[in-house]
Amino acid sequence: MSYMEGAATGKLVEMVAGGFALLAFVAFIILSLILNYHWKNFEIYAARTRALQAIYFGVSAVLIVVMLALSLNLFL
Amino acid sequence: MITLHAGEKILLICRRHWLPIAGEAVSLAFAAFLPFLLLIASQILPASMQALINQESAALFLLIASWLLIIWMLFFVAWTNYYLDILILTDKRIIDINQIGLFARDISELRLEKIQDLKIEIIGFIPSLLNFGSLTIQTAGESSEFSIRNIHDPNAIKNLIAERHEALIRENRAV
Numbered sequence: 652m653s654y655m656e657g658a659a660t661g662k663l664v665e666m667v668a669g670g671f672a673l674l675a676f677v678a679f680i681i682l683s684l685i686l687n688y689h690w691k692n693f694e695i696y697a698a699r700t701r702a703l704q705a706i707y708f709g710v711s712a713v714l715i716v717v718m719l720a721l722s723l724n725l726f727l
Numbered sequence: 728m729i730t731l732h733a734g735e736k737i738l739l740i741c742r743r744h745w746l747p748i749a750g751e752a753v754s755l756a757f758a759a760f761l762p763f764l765l766l767i768a769s770q771i772l773p774a775s776m777q778a779l780i781n782q783e784s785a786a787l788f789l790l791i792a793s794w795l796l797i798i799w800m801l802f803f804v805a806w807t808n809y810y811l812d813i814l815i816l817t818d819k820r821i822i823d824i825n826q827i828g829l830f831a832r833d834i835s836e837l838r839l840e841k842i843q844d845l846k847i848e849i850i851g852f853i854p855s856l857l858n859f860g861s862l863t864i865q866t867a868g869e870s871s872e873f874s875i876r877n878i879h880d881p882n883a884i885k886n887l888i889a890e891r892h893e894a895l896i897r898e899n900r901a902v
Contacts, residue, residue: 661783668786668793675793682800685829686807693811693824693832695729695740707803714796721789 665725672718679711729815729822739816739887743877744859748809752802759798762791804829814875816884818891821864823875837873840899841866842892847881864888 687704694700731737766787769780780787812826818839825833842864849860862881864873878884 660779661786664779664783665786668789672789672793675796679796679800682804686803689807689811689829693826695813707799710799711796714792714799718789718792718796721785721792724785725789 669722669726672722676715676718679715683708683711729824731817732819735820736818737815738818738891739814739884741814741816741878741884743809743812744857744879745809746853746857746859747877748805751805755798755802755805759795762794814878814884816888816891819895821873821888823873835873837864837866839888839892839895842888843867845885845889847885849881 686707690700690703694703766780769777772780808826808828811824811832813824815822815824820839821837823835823837825835827833844865846863846865847860848863849855849858854860857879859877859879860881861874861876862878862885863875866873
């Protein structure tokens with residue numbers, strides 16, 4: 652693979668990764684609203700809802716921070 | 728949210744068996760590990776491709792982190808569908824909440840005094856081993872059959888419903 656081809660493929664990989672990350676983030680916002688609505692309205696035990704939210708949003712926050720750091724590294 | 732009648736008490740809340748959700752969790756765990764397996768497998772690629780992977784490692788890790796976020800969300804969608812799918816037995820009613828999907832929820836309700844017959848079915852090796860099956864309730868109402876699938880220990884639930892049904896009939900006769 653020539654240098655030019657490598658650079659073009661690299662740019663394409665970065666664009667795909669950025670687009671995929673943006674798509675995942677938008678899906679996260681929409682699905683989190685829907686899931687949170689279900690947990691708040693249909694769960695019987697309030698304490699469990701809080702634990703559930705803490706686990707879901709805690710792990711998601713870690714992944715989003717990692718995604719943000721990698722995106723800043725790539726595009727800035 | 729389920730609203731109980733005045734003086735009504737919840738006797739039992741049971742969920743469907745964990746086996747189907749465990750199957751989904753294993754598939755999703757495999758999907759989560761897939762990018763790492765592909766990274767390991769990339770060692771056999773030509774040197775020029777490996778150089779590109781090394782050069783674009785930040786982009787690849789961004790792809791992997793996004794993939795993990797999607798898997799994490801899919802697991803919680805599956806888990807929510809499992810967790811909110813419940814059977815509630817009160818001292819007056821049976822409420823079956825069937826969470827079919829995030830936008831499909833079916834709630835059936837049956838008064839205990841309408842029960843005419845109770846039937847359980849545990850079919851197959853794994854259901855017998857793990858003690859789960861279906862419970863069918865014949866009723867005197869318009870919808871004559873009420874069926875709940877894949878519940879844990881259907882025999883104990885059937886006995887509890889039968890016990891409460893008898894008690895309710897005795898109470899009604901005494902009044």
